[in-house]
Each structure stands twice: as structure tokens, then as C-alpha cells.
Amino acid sequence: MARLPVKKTYKLFIGGAFPRSESGRTYEAEGQNVARASRKDVRDAVRAARSAFPKWAGMTAYNRGQVLYRIAEMIEARDSEFAELSTGLEEVERTVDRIVWYAGWADKLAQVLGSSNPVSGPYFNFTVPEPTGVVAVVAPDEPPLLGLVSRVLPALTGGNAVVAVAPEKHPLAAIELAEALATSDVPGGAVNLLTGHREELAPWLASHMDVNAIDVTGADDGGAAELERAAADNVKRVVRGGPDTQSPWEIASFLELKTVWHPVGQ
């Protein structure tokens, strides 16, 4: 008789831990019962992200790059599992390559995006990019893994803490990714993944006063406009990108620029 496999319970990823939804509810996706996050889970995830933000942002850029590279290693190591949960090995490989590409950006952003500014007067003046803070990501449904990673990585590479709403139709790769993140060196709370209904969760993130920016790529046109309107409550930065892009300017859209002046004198 064939052995009955042990099935996995698909949970949320908040603050480095894997809790069930506070609502106790699940929904069925890809043949599995997946945790259906509630607005209270959104609240907890934002709280976890906020408290992880200083640690992640405060790491040296070199270390951040290493941590990101480690994620790529962890995915590559379980590429067959990811392949099953996504569109296949090619998507996994592209995902790994994309993470490696972003990992290499971590310690180059200040040089590409910053400047020293020749002001008229005895002052030294320079501009440095800094993370915005807590970034909400509404991930696209397709491709399940690469789409999520393409939207999370720009914010993460810049030093932001992320709360992502996983692809509603294909959440399993996202949960698998959470497990890879949990076993990598990403500080708990720097990335939080919520599975559930996008239309239920995204508005709470868009209106949350402690979220600094929102990526609405996964929302449809009407939904995106709604989210953008709600985002105005605390002047969030709103980004709508593509599901399969990589660009330093995507990182830049989750960065602030800080300009520092200091007199030059004896």
C-alpha cells in the first residue's frame, strides 16, 4: 500500500514566524487550504515590518547584499519544489537570477542615485538615497514566484521592510518563498507575506497610516485607483510596475533622497 503523504498547512509569514490567520479562516487555492489573512493580520504584519525596519535598513549595504544573495542560494537549493509551485524550472531560474541581480545592487545605489552637489557657498552638500520605510506590495498573480519576487525585491534591496499580499490565485510559491526566507538571514519582519483575498487586504494596507509606500502592481485598474486614493491619507508613494521587470529605478521608487549640508570652515 502506498504511503499517505503528510500534507502541509499553509500559513502566513509575519515577523519571521508562521502564524495561522487570526480569523481562523482559510481559502482554497491550487488545491490546498491556504490561510486567509484578515485586517488584523495586516495590522500585525505592518507592526512586524515597522519594528524590523531599523535593523534591516541599518545593516551595511554590503551585508544586505549578502543576505539577498543568500535568498537566491536558498531558492536554488530547493528549485524542484519551487518549480512545482510555479510555471516551472525556468521561472525558478529566472527568479534566482533576478535576486542575484538585485543583491548586487545593494551597495551601489548610493553611488548611482546619490550625488555631491556643488552649491554656491562654503558648504559641503551631498545627497544620499534612504529607504522609505514600510512598503506594501500587492503582488501580481502571474507569474506566481517571479512576479512576487520582481515586486518585493526592489523595495527590499533598498532597505525597506515589506508586507506583501501574495498572488491570490497562486499563493503556494509565496509560502514556499517564506520558508526559504525564514531559513535565510533576512531579519524576521523584514519581509511579511499574507495570503488571502487581495481585495480584502490591499485597502487596509493602502489606508494604513504606518505604511509609507504601496506597490499596486497586482491590482486591476479600478482597484489600483481605489488603493491610490486611499494611499493619499498619509501621502504614500504609489508604484505601479510590471510583473516581470528589473531595474534600479524600481529600487529608486522606494527610496527617499536625503540632502545634507555642512559648512566648510576652519
Add this chain to the structure above:
Amino acid sequence: MLRVPITSPLTELDRKKERAPVPKEWAYAPAPESRDVVSIKERYGHFVGGKWLEPSETYTTISPATEETLAEVGQATPEEVETAVAAAREAFENGWSGIAPAERAKYLFRIARTLQERAREFAVLESLNGGKPIKESRDVDLPLAAAHFFYYAGWADKLEYAFPNRRPRPIGVAGQIIPWNFPLLMLSWKIAPALAAGNTVVLKPAETTPLSALLFADVLRQAELPPGVVNIVTGDGRAGAALVKSEGVDKIAFTGSTEVGKAIQRELAGTGKKLTLELGGKAANIIFDDAALDQAVEGIVNGIYFNQGHVCCAGSRLLVQESIYEPVIEKLKRRLTTLRVGDPLDKNTDVGAINSKQQLDKIRELVEAGEEEGAEIYQPPCRLPEKGYWFAPTVFTNVAQSYRIAQEEIFGPVLSVLTFRTPEEAVEKANNTPYGLSAGVWTEKGSRILWMAERLRAGVVWANTFNRFDPTSPFGGYKESGFGREGGLHGLEPYIDFDGTEPFGG
């Protein structure tokens, strides 16, 4: 050998002369800048397509220092705004976007030069219409406005170097709405990068300060800028709202209150139009006990009393380390007694008139709230003119972080003083606000400056200085102070379209 004959130089009178008593009062005689340098028309229309468009509605604009009427100006209707947007669109499609970048640069250089040549005229007008001291409009607003055009002129034909591999293109028609605190300077912050990047513009100056923008139209005439490239419509918030709603506008740039900024962001949601916002602030100016105190006191004064405190990045919250609280406050109060409040056109005036009745009411309301909440108020003795809108430089001590005067943007010459004990506490208090535009740090310790600068959540950190601006230096906020940068290379980006040109998209 020649002997120099010496005769006594003294007369009897000289010998008796005692040293005369020296009078102690030294009142500076009035030193008004001449108004003749600028001529104001009785009535202005909107500047659309290179011509003056007769407005269907008008209102009067005044001098806040005297309440005298200066001119009648247009209150743009939505139809008039649309006419301006159409003119900008036509100019964009039919020439401006296709003109050689080097030629575009030369127009901007011309504007910069003309502003330099007519600087005094603009400075006087700016002080008349806005109430700011002539020494500031003369030494800050005008030189910086001209410098902004000069700086961005040079970028016009070098955009490929600013954004390598990104094929920068203009966006189209930019709708720009500017505030009343630095009318011409904000105009230049908006128009210069927009034109350098190849866009055309519809600009709406603030309701209370339209005149320098309308005079600027004459600079455009002298520079022979093609008609429609810059259009200026005047009026209150209704005109601004019409501009925001206009479908012909591809980008909105707004500087003003956070409240209006949020409304604009809501309005534009889902339209795909680009938006930059430069909104309010409640900056902390942090003084450590090892700071060069006399210079720090100057920085405090410059931070909050510059332009009557009508500065979004004003250092309105003073955070003083407890160990030097007393000497700092003593020095500050003493310094306030030397501030000269009065006629904006007098070259010796340090603090001018409050920009409008409405703003004066708001300042009064918050100051009353401060007193009611239990803060201690100090104002130096000064005689305020009877006519016009005035408010004495004010310091609040014994302020708690929870008081309205420590939380809300007052946008007037009112300083709230708080204390701290450690750098950690200073950072915590400084960041404890929804705003994030600017911050000041005063310490002689280099490592602490960088430590603080790293942790302050603000777009501009002035260390051992305050309220410095430069066209090469990006300016803009974190959090509810807005997004996007003005100034520097980064200030070009909001006016450039990169869509579809990225490798791998983006």
C-alpha cells in the same frame, strides 16, 4: 638739522572742552528701497499663448504690509484654465518638444540673465505683494530664482548624461501650482526644470501673490520664448482645482499645504498622471551642548524668523539639550530684541508682514492654543504698524511634545522650544511627526553630526547651518511632507518620461 617748529594747537576753548556726553539711542533712519523701480498695471489678465487673455472674473491683490490695493487680477474659470492647457498642448506638439535642446537651453539662459538684470524690480514687487523684507527678496529670492534658471538651462541639452541609457523624453504639459511664501523662487523651481526637460507649462501662482509671476510674463516676452510654452493663470484654489482636473495635463507639481496635497493625490488616483508634492513641515532644530552657541542662535533665528516663518522647512521646533537650555534661551531672547520688524521695503527690516489676513488668523489661533495649553510665551518689545498684517517674533518655552504648537505647522514667526537629554531622545522627538521635510543639527562633533543625519527622517538635514538653498541641491520631503525632489539632477526626473525604455521594462 632741521627742527620741526611746534606751535601749540590748543586754544583756551579746547582746553576747557570736556568730553561731550554720548547719546545712547541710535535709531536707524528709514532706508526704504524705491518703489519707482517697478510699475504695476491696474489690471492683469491671464497670460495664455503668449498673449494677455481678458479674464471674465477678477479680484484685487493687495500689499499685506499696508492693505493697499495693488492691482486687479483674474480669477481663472475652468474654461480659462482649459484655454491655457490647450495653448500649452499646442506649443508642446507644434514646436517646443521638437526644438533642438541646445536652443531650449539658450531660452533658459536668456530668462536667467533677464531676471538678473531686472532683479531689483522683481525684488521690490515681491516685497510689496508678499510682505517679505526687501533684504530677503533682494539677497535670497531673486539671486536664487535666476540661479535656478541658469542651472537648469545647462541641463537642457545634457539630459542623456543625467540619465544614461534611459532615453529621457518630455512628459508633455505640466500643471504647476505654487505657494505664496516665495512666489518667484517657487515659480523658478517649477518652470526651469520643466522647460529644460522639454515640457510646456501652465502655472498658477498663489491667490495672494500673483504679481511677480505676471511680471515674469514680461521676462518671457523679452526672452522671446515661443507662445504657449509658459502660460500663467491666476486665482484661488478653484483655479488650481481646475488645473488638477484638466485632462490635457500630463503632470501636476504642487507646493503647498499637506491638506491640499492629499486632495490632489486623491483626485489624480488612477489617472496615470505624474505627480510631485512639496508639502508642509515641522522641522526640529536640534542644539547640542557642544555647539558653537552664538552661531547656533543665529541659526535658530534664521530657521524660524526668516520670511516671517512662512517657510515649509522652517525650524519651528527647537530642541535644546537640557544642559545648555538656559544660556541658549537667554541668548535667543536677547537676539530677538534686535530683530527689526516693519516696512518690508526698508533695507534694515528683518521681519516683514504676514502674508494675509487668513494666515494671520491662523497664527493667532495657534498661538492662543499654545498659551491655553500652558506654554510660556515670549515676544520682544516691538511696535507693529497699525495697518496691515503683523505678528511679533514669538518664542514658546515649556512646550510639551503633545501641544498643538509642537505638532501643527504654524507657518509663522513662532518657535516652540522643547528639551532633550541624549542624542537618542533628540532623534526620537525630532522624528515624532507626520512630516519629514527638514531638520537642523548643531554640534561640533563630526561623528555625531553624521549619526544624527543618518537617523533624522527628513529630506534636508542642515548641520551647523539652516535654511540654505541652492539650485544644485535636491529639496523635498519624507512622509507627509510630500514626494519628488526639486533642485539638482534629481529635480529633473519628475519632468521626464522614461516609460518603456528600460532594459527589462521598469
Add this chain to the structure above:
Amino acid sequence: MPMAQAPVLPRGFELPLEPRLPRIGSVDAVALEERAASLAKRSIKKEAKVFALELAVRMMDLTTLEGQDTPGKVAALASKAIRPDPSEPGVPSVAAICVYPNLVPAAVARVEGSSVKVASVATAFPSGQSPIELKLEEVAWVVDQGADEVDMVIDRGAFLSGRYAKVYDEIVRVKEAAGDAHLKVILEVSELGTYDNVRRASLLAMAAGADFIKTSTGKLPGAATLPVTLCMLEAIRDVYEENGRMVGMKPAGGIRQAKQAVQYLVQLHETLGPDWLTPDLYRLGASSLLNDVLMQLRKEKTGVYQSPDYFTVD
């Protein structure tokens, strides 16, 4: 030998000085220069300008410090000091004439009976590079000869090598030797290098008993400037705020035009206030400033621009 105790020193700055000097605070050069430049932009017109120009005359230390000075030169200087503009009796006398020790007797004789004081440089002016005993002897001698005021130089060599106590001690002893004569302490700011040093030296000199602190000998380029004077005024203000003692200030060297004099007075007015607007607390050390002030005064009176030909050279 126990070191003399400071008559005045801001709280926290008690002797011994060496370990405490860093606590004296610092000066931000850029901000100081900006503040000085901004004060220099005040527009002083009409009666306010006449006030300033007359005050400048009253505050002037008319100076000749040349190897070629003779009793005759000093006599001429004295007449000019007493009656700067013979055709305008309303123009006040200057505060003092400032001469080398050898010329003190001649100067005293020539100003006798007038309000004009005699100031003598001393202490191996301008370098200060002599043994302390000789300096003290020189000070005692000029006072004995009738000098009302003594302009001493600090030992910059000692200051720059960190021997602040030596500098301090020397000032204390010179002050003793000067007796009732007013002591002006010359810092020679252009040799001190930084505003921080100027501030330290100012506080040191005031602590040691200086009645006035003075910028320069006038023998070096880059003497008095508006920022360095502002830096010293701020030190004076700190001493005043600490214990109420009012110390005088004398910028010297490089002040040649009436316009500059007005700028210095505006700076004084807005930094220390009207109480300092007196020759008892402020002097302008100058050799060629007087005639430009006189020309400006007459221009204000007549409304016509003037020519130097109408003003006596001394």
C-alpha cells in the same frame, strides 16, 4: 609660585586653564562670517549716519606707530586729535592718540588739558618677544610718563604652543604694573589662525583683567576684520552675561573708510547693545580713517561730495 586667581571667568572655566580651555566653546567660522556680512548690509542713512560718524570720531584712537615718528609728528597728531576739523568746531575730539613709548612724553604734553587720552603700546610691541621683566619695566615707565592707557601684546608664541598659563600670568602682571592706566590686550588675531583661538585668547585676556581686548598691532596684513571683531564681541558678551563685567573692544588695523567704521559700529550696536556705544568701551584703532570720516560728515552736512584737499593730513 601659585598662579594668580582669575578676576573674572565664566562659570566652569576656573583655573588651571589648560584642561578647561576646550570647554570655552567653539566658533563656527562660516556662520560667523555670514552673520558679520549680514550686519554689514545695514543701510545707515541721514541722522543715523551722522550719529555713527561722530561716534566714530569720539571712539578713535588716532595712531602713529612708525620708526620715523618724532615729537613733531606726534604734536601734529595731537592737534588733529583735539580738533579734527578746524573749520567745523562741532566735530568732537578723538578718544586718544596711540604712540610708541618714546613719544609718550611729547604726546602727554601736547594733549594736556584736552579730553584726548594718551595710549602707549608696550611689552615689546609688536612681537612681544622680550623677557617679562623688561616688558613690566616698559609698562611702568610709560605709565610713569603719563600714559593713560597701555596697549600690550600677548605672547603668541606661548599661546600657540599651549602655554596658556604663561600668557595669562603675563597679562595679570602687566595689569598690575599698569596700575590705574587702562589695559588693552592685543591678541594679534592674524597670528592666531582660527576663530576658536581668537575666542580662547579673548576669554583668557578678559579673565586676566583686560579692560579692553584689541584685535591687532596693525603691523601685519589681515588685521581687524568684521568677523573676527564679532567673534571677540561675542566673547565679551559671554563674560558680561556671566558676571556683569563690561569689557571694551578695539578693532585696529585696516579700517580706513568711514563706511567700514559705520559697519563696525552697527555690529557693536546689534551685538552688545547701546550700552557699549561709548569710547569707554569701544575704540577704533586707525591712522588714516579720520579724514574719510570727516569728509563724510561734511558731505552729510553740505550734501556735496568732498575732496581730500580740503582736510588737513595731520
